[in-house]
Amino acid sequence: MINKDYLKNLNDAQKEAVLHLDGPLLIVAGAGSGKTKVLTSRIANIIKEKKAFPNQILAVTFTNKAAKEMQNRVSKILGSTAVGLSWLGTFHSICAKLLRKHASAANLNSNFTIIDTDDQIRLIKNICKAENIDIKQLSPRFILAIIDRWKNKGFYPNEVVINKKDLYEKTILPLYKTYQQKLTDLNSCDFGDLILHAVKILEFNTDIREIYSKNFKYILVDEYQDTNFIQSKWLNLLSGKNKNICCVGDDDQSIYSWRGAEIKNFLEFDKVYENTKVIRLEQNYRSSQNILSVASDLISNNQNRVGKTLITTMEEGDPVQLNCFKNGKDEAIGISDEIEKKINKKFSYNNIAILVRAIFQTREFEERFLKIGMPYRILGGTKFYERAEIKDCVAYLRLIHQEKDDLAFERIVNNPKRSIGDSTLKNS
Template sequence: MSDAFESEEFPDRMPLSMQAMAVRGTPYLEDLNPAQREAVETLDGPLLMLAGAGTGKTKALTTRIAHLLNTGTARPNEILAVTFTNKAAREMKSRVASLLGQTIEGMPWLGTFHSICARLLRRHAELAGLKANFTILDTDDQLRLLKQLIVAGGIDERRWPARQLAHQIDGWKNRAWTPDKVPASQGSVFNNRGAEIYGQYQERLKALNAADFGDLLLHMLEIFKKHEDVLGQYQRWFRYILVDEYQDTNVAQHLWLRLLAQAHGQICCVGDDDQSIYGWRGAEVGNILRFEKDFPGAQVIRLEKNYRSTPQILNAAGGVIAQNRGRLGKTLFTDRDEGEKIRLIGHWDDGEEARWVGEEIEALHAGTRGMRSFELDEIAILVRTSFQMRVFEDRFLSIGLPYRVVGGPRFYERLEIRDAMAYFRLAVSPEDDLAFERVVNTPKRGLGDRAQQKIQISARDNGVSLIEGARTLLAAKGLAGKGAGELLKLINLVAAWHAHVAEGTDHLELAGRILDDSGYTEMWQNHRTPEAEGRLENLKELVQSLEQFENLQGFLEHVSLVMDNDSNDAGKKVVIMTLHAAKGLEFPAVFLPGWEDGLFPSQRTMDESGAKGLEEERRLAYVGLTRAEELAYVSFAGNRMTYG
């Protein structure tokens, strides 16, 4: 494959194919509203396309690319167009091709930050101490390498797990901090050795001729800073820069873009400060708020005509987001009819909330609410956090309402829930071999494949269950070392739990004790990552849900029955997803449950980030409301026994 850049300078004469394209008309401009058209035709200088929810920002951005090409203003390989997902990049290229009525070839620099930086870094790998064929590590490889460094450093991995350090290093790279740039206040994490191990990790990566995802951009940023000739080369080549979802950029991405654009100022960023909701993974809303300061002479064009929602929905969303101080400001309007008022409903508890949502969905589907009938896949339930899904899944499974969870497995199919229920099954029935198999080495007990194979052989030879086979194996001293001691401890714990079940010990208390005694809760606590926090919340929700049942047996039977009622048949289903996962999507009818202090806005977010966190929570509420096209329901519960 030939290089996208054949020579450092382009010939003065435009290729004939480009000349032919340039003399064609511009029919694609006719479908744009005045603000969109202004944004498309403003080709000189920095431009911020401040695009509200549902205002056709993708249409405006892709039409701008088409216009650059169609007018001969830029060649395809002179345009750097950056997105956050491969799906968005494919859609952008497809839309440009459809606008120009031909397949657009030679747009090599339309892609994600990672994909573009990976290609650039391979061209200049030696400047980062790498070879051009460097390996890009996945998460598992990264964790394995960090574990080696933690062990070599004599650090207790149970207290300071590799996954926590990986999360911290990723955060530093998002902020464009190399090991020597990490502030002392930040580097003191991880038993005062965070920055030190970060440096060792980077050296080890170089020795392995490897880079992680954060390095792809960080290395290119450092190369641009240290090698002006390389930066200048790309500043000349990338004559026009376009960035989608600018409000989601982190510090490193912002600095990289600013360096590329500083020579010519031909940068167009599209975004909505009111939809900046990914601060927890490094997004910096200040990037879009400071656009006019960072790019002198910049124009800001507001896309405010909404094509999605009714005035009622837009007014409510606008009222919420207007409370934020850190915003550029815009007022959305629409030509649509006034529409239904947003319904705000309070409930006694989350169980009643789920029952009401289920009944309302059935009524909407049947068309008995004095309006049109809604298909099930036109209805979405958007929750603040994943543990909220459980009560809706339980309700929908019990009444046979088809649903699907987007962005992750259903509640009872989640890893941590299946593990916990396997422990509960062992407490009820120690002879449950499938449950024993699942948790015998979770958390790690030094019982790998060879040890488990010995247990299975012992059970088979003696015609007993796995747990009895394990007991027999230990009695015969067929296992030694740490694994033997941990296995004996597990066997004794299961016996004690089973005795408590037989005695009728309070099953909520017992469930919590099982997860604690087994070390399972501690395993996730030690991860200290947002993902682990979510899993711990799900475990608390699982234990709390036991309150509805007389005992563990009744609960396990309920789960088996409702899961058996679930149909995997293709068909239209209600969508359940988190608010974060819903960004960029739209549904005719949206249910927004759990809008109560502590849950939404999230108490943890406010505790950690104060007023800044509250503003991000408001932006998340704004995103939720503006997903709705026709109907929006907001509900809250007076009692939500989330944390036991």
């Protein structure tokens, strides 16, 4: 049963974005402007207006958390109808699904393994050892970063054109060729391969591209400002038939250029997709006016941006303060004093958050809070699937599932200890 009230709580700009269903659409969504609500309401409206069946809608996010939230919100509106949204997920999960259906086109079997960073490093170390390359001089992580950059640009090893100004590319290209061949031999791929293989399959197999391009009557993309070249190309190939692609993002929140994200995908969207409609979501529901004003004044110094004016219905709020400290210890003392003397008189400790750039920076705060007896909680740390014992269990399961998985075998062959050394492995 569809909840028909999904349009009632939308402002005019949000409603326009939800109801515009013909042709390319770029939604410039400022921070806290309700973009997830717009995306989910748009999906509901497409289905309610019988413009497409749920399995004809491709909805792409960057994180599993965002995908799950979108699925839950759509389910609240559509009820049991939302079950058919089989193409709602992250770039990697959807490409993995597509790749398993057409694995043979990428010289893989459908039960291929997706290796993580640890397995990638181990594989590169083995290749370097065989090629007599000193990993102290050329770090495996650096090698993988270059390989990942090539994959984000859409290059298989035989398509790479070496940058003569880069001293390392000439050395790394043969490693990339060996690395890619090893992955094929192991019936495995890394995360970069998921999208790269999917793009190559669509690019060189017209019949397969026709199936998906025809099926996806509507494509919706979240956080479009963070897409890289290969992700943008994938979307372009899939939207070729119906042209109903809706991308939501904020050029002011583009922070992943170091990871290959290209802001020009967002800025040049209307040049790539003809007759694009641009809608700006400028009503902020999250922050006070003082916060918005400071953020807007700061970001206005950026040169390449679409531009927007954020407004809020909230109060002005307290002024934003910038405090400078000599070191981390002084910062921890200053912030704890601020909490003790002012903030906790108005709010409980549960309403106070301290954000840090990296987890190691919490140490100074922990030491200070312990010293003065202030209660605190650290959020974050090692993820479940990154814990050593979980990786070991998964390696056993991978080996049962696929006997050619040498990387999984290397991890568990002597775990728990079985007195099996390198010499035994070499001679076996």
